[in-house]
Amino acid sequence: MNTNKSKAAFKEAIKHIPGGVNSPVRAFNSVGGNPLFIQSAQGSKITDIDNNEYIDYVGSWGPMILGHAHPDVVEALHRTAENGTSYGAPTLMETQMAELICEMMPSIQSVRMVNSGTEATMSALRLARGYTKRDLVIKFEGCYHGHGDSFLIKAGSGALTFGTPNSPGVTKGTAIDTLTAKYNNLDSVLSLLEQYKDQVAAIILEPVTGNMGVIKPTDHFIKGLRKACTDHGTLLIFDEVMTGFRVAKGGAQELWGITPDLTTMGKIIGGGLPVGAYGGKKEIMDMLAPNGPVYQAGTLSGNPMAMAAGLTTLKLLNTTEGFYEELEEKSAFLAAGLQKNLDELNFPGVINRVGAMFTLFFTSEKEVNTFSDVMKCDTERFAKYFRLGLQGGIYSAPSQFEASFVSIAHSTEDLQKTIDKSREALEQLI
Ligand SMILES: Cc1ncc(COP(=O)(O)O)c(C=O)c1O
Numbered sequence: 339m340n341t342n343k344s345k346a347a348f349k350e351a352i353k354h355i356p357g358g359v360n361s362p363v364r365a366f367n368s369v370g371g372n373p374l375f376i377q378s379a380q381g382s383k384i385t386d387i388d389n390n391e392y393i394d395y396v397g398s399w400g401p402m403i404l405g406h407a408h409p410d411v412v413e414a415l416h417r418t419a420e421n422g423t424s425y426g427a428p429t430l431m432e433t434q435m436a437e438l439i440c441e442m443m444p445s446i447q448s449v450r451m452v453n454s455g456t457e458a459t460m461s462a463l464r465l466a467r468g469y470t471k472r473d474l475v476i477k478f479e480g481c482y483h484g485h486g487d488s489f490l491i492k493a494g495s496g497a498l499t500f501g502t503p504n505s506p507g508v509t510k511g512t513a514i515d516t517l518t519a520k521y522n523n524l525d526s527v528l529s530l531l532e533q534y535k536d537q538v539a540a541i542i543l544e545p546v547t548g549n550m551g552v553i554k555p556t557d558h559f560i561k562g563l564r565k566a567c568t569d570h571g572t573l574l575i576f577d578e579v580m581t582g583f584r585v586a587k588g589g590a591q592e593l594w595g596i597t598p599d600l601t602t603m604g605k606i607i608g609g610g611l612p613v614g615a616y617g618g619k620k621e622i623m624d625m626l627a628p629n630g631p632v633y634q635a636g637t638l639s640g641n642p643m644a645m646a647a648g649l650t651t652l653k654l655l656n657t658t659e660g661f662y663e664e665l666e667e668k669s670a671f672l673a674a675g676l677q678k679n680l681d682e683l684n685f686p687g688v689i690n691r692v693g694a695m696f697t698l699f700f701t702s703e704k705e706v707n708t709f710s711d712v713m714k715c716d717t718e719r720f721a722k723y724f725r726l727g728l729q730g731g732i733y734s735a736p737s738q739f740e741a742s743f744v745s746i747a748h749s750t751e752d753l754q755k756t757i758d759k760s761r762e763a764l765e766q767l768i
């Protein structure tokens with residue numbers, strides 16, 4: 339496979355862009371080689387500037403649930419652009435978007451649009467602090483909530499991949515206000531809540547993790563969190579930036595039947611454009627300016643292009659008969675094929691999947707349920723597998739500590755090819 343143009347482009351990029359990328363996870367540092375520079379994407383496929391085509395399981399890190407360049411989304415963007423791309427004033431689309439989000443995720447009664455998942459989580463935390471008049475927050479080791487200072491403590495995703503879970507630049511004061519607990523370990527949360535009684539504003543978590551790879555919450559853990567928050571007057575924030583509208587129409591909160599106090603969103607609700615949102619109980623959301631004293635604003639918030647792409651995507655998800663059933667079937671088919679490979683080759687590995695997100699962990703453990711299970715993975719083996727995948731035409735996240743995403747555009751042929759290529763790669767790694 340020739341990737342000379344990507345190599346040359348990367349050389350140019352690093353002259354003026356730190357590390358040559360605008361988000362660290364895009365660099366191939368932990369898997370070796372250079373990042374691919376992309377020229378186009380259509381449906382389930384992505385094409386680099388050397389004209390190599392890959393089946394894409396990154397999906398722009400989650401948003402592309404309909405596949406790339408879905409004709410309805412592209413058409414909505416054309417139509418919207420012709421009327422201007424930003425006004426800094428309310429539009430009808432923003433209200434439609436808010437109504438649809440509230441319909442699809444009934445725990446949300448009121449929602450504020452922002453421009454990224456990071457903004458959503460930062461703002462939700464400020465709101466939780468303003469509402470409860472408390473300072474502390476509990477997050478979980480290996481969970482990632484964007485790059486807001488409060489969250490770069492024992493963080494997942496790129497922060498974990500690059501070995502900088504606690505970023506320099508975060509002040510001691512901020513770090514002190516962030517307490518970390520262990521995912522799927524309720525006792526670790528309960529003891530913090532006792533130790534810091536009446537001081538914890540919020541518990542924030544990825545209800546299904548993706549940023550240390552995919553891990554499901556146990557019922558005991560997630561139900562226990564809801565109860566503990568209620569008992570302690572602490573707000574429960576579900577960060578559904580990744581899981582929202584992906585693992586089910588109503589996100590992880592629908593699957594586990596939990597009503598969080600606040601939910602953060604992003605990715606899918608922008609249909610591939612920059613977006614974020616946070617919402618929840620009206621009583622809490624009404625603390626936000628201009629109704630209340632908690633300030634949060636944005637020049638481009640509710641941007642018409644992002645609303646057009648996001649609203650078109652959400653409407654399709656909401657109204658297409660059998661959409662989530664078909665997505666589940668495709669994802670289950672892929673996961674079963676990958677599992678069969680592992681079983682038949684007696685290859686040590688664990689596949690965790692919830693709906694259309696999954697991770698193949700390179701580990702000898704029988705299960706991966708916690709951050710410490712994740713840390714036992716063989717990242718070098720993963721790196722080799724990743725590179726073999728690329729050579730076979732499969733594009734997935736260049737880190738063991740991420741999720742892969744299936745879209746509705748993945749055909750049975752795509753999925754079968756992925757299973758076959760995965761087997762070939764595993765055979766070379768035995
Ligand atoms: C669960 C979760 N929260 C927050 C974020 C931050 O979103 P963004 O990258 O749009 O700032 C991400 C992804 O980066 C995420 O996966």
Ligand SMILES: N[C@H](C=O)CCC(=O)O
Nearest residue numbers: 361363399495496549580
């Ligand atoms: N894992 C991250 C979010 O989901 C990947 C996106 C990024 O940081 O660029």
